[in-house]
Every structure is written in structure tokens, then in C-alpha cells.
Amino acid sequence: MLNTEDIKFFKTALEARRDRIKKNLNITTEEMNGLNSNDLRDEADFASTSLGRAVDNAILTQQANELAEIELALGKISENLYGICEMCEEEINIERLKVKIFARYCITCREVIEKEHK
Numbered sequence: 001m002l003n004t005e006d007i008k009f010f011k012t013a014l015e016a017r018r019d020r021i022k023k024n025l026n027i028t029t030e031e032m033n034g035l036n037s038n039d040l041r042d043e044a045d046f047a048s049t050s051l052g053r054a055v056d057n058a059i060l061t062q063q064a065n066e067l068a069e070i071e072l073a074l075g076k077i078s079e080n081l082y083g084i085c086e087m088c089e090e091e092i093n094i095e096r097l098k099v100k101i102f103a104r105y106c107i108t109c110r111e112v113i114e115k116e117h118k
Helices: 004-036 043-079 094-100 107-117
Strands: none
Touching: 004 043
């Protein structure tokens, strides 16, 4: 069972990660807006810019998804549900939480979910 000190540690880590992601999202969005105003002179410029946008969009999507997971985990902390598997309602191993601080499932249930999605 997670004690008060563990919860405090994870909350601080989640908040720090959330803040970094928000900063990254803002910077990337500003860079993409700057690229939109660039005057593309030829097909090579256009291709290079398109590839850059595709990569940036993938990064933005991944980070937005992670941000949503972090917000969910922070909500669980405030509801005293952090570290409880959403599927089996057992405690998630603290070592798993250290690796993935916003884990929603214990390792057993995560494996079941991954098998179902294959």
C-alpha cells in the first residue's frame, strides 16, 4: 500500500511532468505556427516542411495523450484512488508506478488488455 510519502513523491513527479509537457506543447505549437507563415519556394521546401509538420503532429498527439493520463492520475490522487488498478481494483506495484507514474492498470491486467487489442 502506498503511504503518504509515496503519494507525495508521485504527485510531485506527476506535476513536474505535466508542467514540462505543457511547456513543450506550447513551444511546439508556436514553432508550427511559425512554419505556417514561411514562404515555401519550391517542392523541396514544401516536402521538408510537410515532414517536419508530420513529426511535430505525432509528438503533439503523443504528449497530449500523456498529459491526459497525468491529469487522470492527479485526479485519482485527490480521490485517494491512485495506485489502484482500474480493472481488478488491486494495488499497482510501486515499482510499476516508478516506471510509469500514470499507470492505470497492474501489470497482469495490462497484459490482458494488450492481448485483447492484438
